[in-house]
Amino acid sequence: MATVSDEIKALAQPDPIETSHVDAWYMDDSSEDQRLPHRLEPNEPVLLEHLQKLGVVYWKVDGEEDPKLQAIRDARGYSYKDIITVSPDKLPNYEMKIKSFFEEHIHSDEEIRFVLEGSGYFDVRDFDERWIRIDCRKGDMIVLPEGIYHRFTLDTNNYIKAMRLFVGEPVWTPINRPADDHQSRSRYQSSFPASQSIRAH
Numbered sequence: 001m002a003t004v005s006d007e008i009k010a011l012a013q014p015d016p017i018e019t020s021h022v023d024a025w026y027m028d029d030s031s032e033d034q035r036l037p038h039r040l041e042p043n044e045p046v047l048l049e050h051l052q053k054l055g056v057v058y059w060k061v062d063g064e065e066d067p068k069l070q071a072i073r074d075a076r077g078y079s080y081k082d083i084i085t086v087s088p089d090k091l092p093n094y095e096m097k098i099k100s101f102f103e104e105h106i107h108s109d110e111e112i113r114f115v116l117e118g119s120g121y122f123d124v125r126d127f128d129e130r131w132i133r134i135d136c137r138k139g140d141m142i143v144l145p146e147g148i149y150h151r152f153t154l155d156t157n158n159y160i161k162a163m164r165l166f167v168g169e170p171v172w173t174p175i176n177r178p179a180d181d182h183q184s185r186s187r188y189q190s191s192f193p194a195s196q197s198i199r200a201h
């Protein structure tokens with residue numbers, strides 16, 4: 001018989017590839033406004049299956065009251081939470097922060113975000129160094145693994161409200177690239193060995 005803890009574990013499993021839709025694509029390398037989609041022509045979509053190989057975890061969560069949110073927090077130990085609103089009029093030091101979010105960086109922990117309102121793009125580096133853009137909007141919950149090179153930008157709506165989660169006391173410090181010698185980067189490369197098998201071009 002399934003116990004309560006089995007049910008929590010099941011709810012907290014990443015959404016199955018077959019039923020989950022995430023809109024992600026390889027980016028062009030134009031230097032136009034970072035908030036534009038920067039899709040290639042024709043579009044080159046990236047499937048959730050591929051994002052999972054990079055260590056990205058993704059769920060659809062139906063608001064803050066969805067029991068799935070608590071199940072994920074319990075299963076993964078996300079004891080800390082706060083809310084961040086990124087928009088020109090809501091975020092103190094907006095210009096400085098938005099610039100820093102878009103600098104390519106890693107963290108020494110997972111980056112966990114649950115979008116409550118609005119939208120934005122998380123960009124992650126593929127194993128071959130290409131940028132993948134992940135469109136995150138209301139109901140999307142995403143985990144970027146420790147040590148993955150990434151960045152964040154608002155889209156042209158200029159507004160996102162997201163829950164930030166963390167295990168224990170939060171550390172938000174970005175470690176800007178180059179961070180190849182950082183232990184979190186080495187840990188990432190050991191956890192996702194494909195990252196070492198394809199050389200950057």
Ligand SMILES: CSCCC(=O)/C(O)=C/O
Nearest residue numbers: 084101113151152160162
């Ligand atoms: C939508 S949360 C803002 C981006 C952020 O917190 C971060 O750390 C990006 O890497």
Ligand SMILES: [Fe+2]
Nearest residue numbers: 105107111174
């Ligand atoms: Fe980050």
